[in-house]
Amino acid sequence: MSEALRPMVKSRLYEQVLERLRAHVTEAGLSAGDRLPAERDLAASLGVSRASVKQAIVVLEVQGLVEARHGGGTYLVRDTLDVEPVEQLVERRKRLPEVLEAREALETKLAELAAERRTDAELETIREALDFMRDEIDGGDNGVEGDRRFHAAVTAAAHSSLLAEFMKTIAEQITESRTESLRQPGRPSRSLAQHTAIYEAIAAGDAKKAAAAMRKHVRTVAKVRLLTWVPED
Amino acid sequence: MSEALRPMVKSRLYEQVLERLRAHVTEAGLSAGDRLPAERDLAASLGVSRASVKQAIVVLEVQGLVEARHGGGTYLVRDTLDVEPVEQLVERRKRLPEVLEAREALETKLAELAAERRTDAELETIREALDFMRDEIDGGDNGVEGDRRFHAAVTAAAHSSLLAEFMKTIAEQITESRTESLRQPGRPSRSLAQHTAIYEAIAAGDAKKAAAAMRKHVRTVAKVRLLTWVPED
């Protein structure tokens, strides 16, 4: 596998402008309310066209970091142009332990809510996911798809779009840990048992037991993941 | 009152283009992988300059909704251009019950982690917040600022930037419920007692007890809030 299939992402010009802009704000020690240089000046000093500067400013505008006043200049909204969005936070691999903590917090509550609110149809969907996982495992697979469906179904049954949204932001990282966890010998069948326990608590409408079962399950996954954890960079 | 103080939010042109673009994708039934019309065609059919179309596309690009390939066209990454960011979700007032659910999920875990990880300095900060709240209440105030500081200190002591980030997205809503809760007669002193219990569990390093105390506290707040809850729109 050579470097032939490298990322090869040619940085767009406005991205470079963005970086220079952030650097400028930091170096010049600008803070909220301060005015940025005029677009024309920025274009000239950065050696790019005004259109490219404009694109960068538009990006900062939609991110709420800057406010452009027609005829009055462009102003900083915060003390920095650096964005620390959840997405970026999640990017860092070393944050995986944090992701698993967050998962425990969220899914425990989701299981509790699901036990209280699930409709019969939603319960059926959860059951189907469980069956699917069982079939996968019986067929020699590790049941990762059934696992995914199960948790998705529980999340849906909890009827909390806010918690669901939080889950979505860490979904990718969870997928990683799921795959890794289920690769451990003997894990799939034990995982199925844990899922079954969660299902039964939700079916019975026992919120407390559902939460406890989910917590136990998630902690098991986290433990496996942490054992194989190797700090990076 | 004339129309003099109209909304006055002059929508930037690229924002209008953005809307038209989203509408087009929906109406034309485009899905992931499909190609958008060429920039020149879009500019012509929307009656704007190519630069404005470009700004809109740049916005979609940084949001990861679209992928522009130099010389190869611009392609949809998902089935829609609509974004449902957490912020937007939180905006809706009717979601407040969900916010309180999320708060319980997050803060319970935060208290647990704080009990395990807090440094002595962080514990001291939590204690100071508690003292501050007591002084406020003794002075006839409702202790809302001390309350805020307390939860902020616990969040910091948990050392989980991801959970902290989630808390930040619902911070504003929590402030509302906090104020409303502490306005109830007799609430401030009872709230102080609950906070003290949380503090002691964290001080003792008892994660389980800290989580339980925090859960109880948050549920009390949620209950008050829900009692005064009046569905809107």
Add this chain to the structure above:
DNA sequence: GGTGGCCTAGTGGCTGAGCCACTTGACCGG
């Protein structure tokens, strides 16, 4: 019948010049 190279139309990336609308602040007359 492939197979590989070439060529061209189409497309995004970017520029430069320019006009308009709006803001700001200094200047001037009362």
Add this chain to the structure above:
DNA sequence: CCGGTCAAGTGGCTCAGCCACTAGGCCACC
């Protein structure tokens, strides 16, 4: 001192055009 005016500065937007790159058809060659 006040109020109006005006010019410079600034963002909003357009137009026309060049370049770099991609995709797909075409053709010569094997």
